[in-house]
Amino acid sequence: MRVLLFLAALLCSLPSFAASRCDVDVPTQVAELDDVHLAYQSIGRDSDPALLLVMGLGGQLIHWPDEVVVALCQQGFRVIRYDNRDVGLSTWVQAPPSPNLTYEVLRYKIGLPVSAPYSLTDMAQDALGLMDALHVQQFHVLGASMGGMIAQHLADMAPRRVESLTLIMTSSGAPGLPMPSPALLQLLARRGAPDRQTALEQQADLLAALGSPEVKDDRQMLLHQAAVSYDRAFNPEGVKRQILAILAEPSRVELLNRLRVPTLVVHGTADPLLPVMHGIHVAAHIQGSQLKLIPGLAHRFQEAFKAPLLAAVLPYLREHREDASHVAQL
Numbered sequence: 001m002r003v004l005l006f007l008a009a010l011l012c013s014l015p016s017f018a019a020s021r022c023d024v025d026v027p028t029q030v031a032e033l034d035d036v037h038l039a040y041q042s043i044g045r046d047s048d049p050a051l052l053l054v055m056g057l058g059g060q061l062i063h064w065p066d067e068v069v070v071a072l073c074q075q076g077f078r079v080i081r082y083d084n085r086d087v088g089l090s091t092w093v094q095a096p097p098s099p100n101l102t103y104e105v106l107r108y109k110i111g112l113p114v115s116a117p118y119s120l121t122d123m124a125q126d127a128l129g130l131m132d133a134l135h136v137q138q139f140h141v142l143g144a145s146m147g148g149m150i151a152q153h154l155a156d157m158a159p160r161r162v163e164s165l166t167l168i169m170t171s172s173g174a175p176g177l178p179m180p181s182p183a184l185l186q187l188l189a190r191r192g193a194p195d196r197q198t199a200l201e202q203q204a205d206l207l208a209a210l211g212s213p214e215v216k217d218d219r220q221m222l223l224h225q226a227a228v229s230y231d232r233a234f235n236p237e238g239v240k241r242q243i244l245a246i247l248a249e250p251s252r253v254e255l256l257n258r259l260r261v262p263t264l265v266v267h268g269t270a271d272p273l274l275p276v277m278h279g280i281h282v283a284a285h286i287q288g289s290q291l292k293l294i295p296g297l298a299h300r301f302q303e304a305f306k307a308p309l310l311a312a313v314l315p316y317l318r319e320h321r322e323d324a325s326h327v328a329q330l
Contacts, residue, residue, distance in 0.1 A: 044079055082127075086239070096241065122245075124151075127150060140320065166317065180273045266293075267279025
């Protein structure tokens with residue numbers, strides 16, 4: 001009888017145990033690396049296979065939607081999300097000087113080299129340093145936008161440590177690919193704001209422009225999202241430096257051609273910043289990669305597209321987590 005009662009109690013507690021294992025309200029911790037201190041969260045059991053999330057330009061770890069993080073964790077992953085250098089709560093040991101963004105963008109437009117305080121390779125080294133600090137030897141990587149570019153470098157730098165690569169709404173950086181509209185680029189580069197309300201309005205404008213034409217955004221919701229980001233951390237100079245790191249980056253086609261990491265590329269057909277050919281081009285240059293195009297998806301994690309994104313990503317990650325677990329047991 002006691003055994004039956006114990007089993008019944010155990011079964012009743014399983015759902016709550018799964019929920020607590022994937023609790024996104026864990027404390028934000030700091031990994032102190034040589035050049036930067038990276039703020040991060042680890043969701044899930046330390047013993048589970050690790051999945052590193054790498055965010056895009058100006059994005060903070062909170063910009064990975066909580067429900068997406070929970071869904072990834074419930075697949076059996078330890079999900080690690082962090083603030084890239086220069087954004088969020090990640091700090092510099094010694095901050096580099098502020099760049100002249102207008103001057104460097106002009107050089108980029110006329111084909112001259114761009115000077116940047118650091119490179120995307122440096123940012124990939126940050127990610128690798130974070131995993132070293134957490135004593136994680138092997139891990140899966142999911143990168144979005146600029147985070148996908150960083151993830152490409154990460155897989156190239158540590159091919160034996162990266163067990164799978166998932167690239168969302170990103171690019172190879174090759175010349176000749178479609179460019180975003182000048183109006184969108186202007187919104188992206190608009191970083192000066194004299195006060196909080198102006199900064200929120202600017203961010204809401206940018207979020208709206210990055211959204212899908214199939215979805216009508218609620219302005220108050222966009223302002224709320226901008227406020228949450230602003231109140232956690234506001235560092236427009238850091239975003240400028242990240243922009244320069246992207247502009248200074250040469251084409252990654254040769255890098256992609258030598259990758260032998262299992263890769264899934266996911267891209268939206270309505271992406272206004274990196275039009276769909278960017279994703280197609282990435283997949284075409286990674287041997288054995290899979291490509292999934294999502295109709296209507298733009299360059300944001302909008303509510304209407306969370307389910308299609310998860311439907312594209314979860315089976316792939318589950319397959320490679322199980323493959324890695326099988327190999328570990330051999």
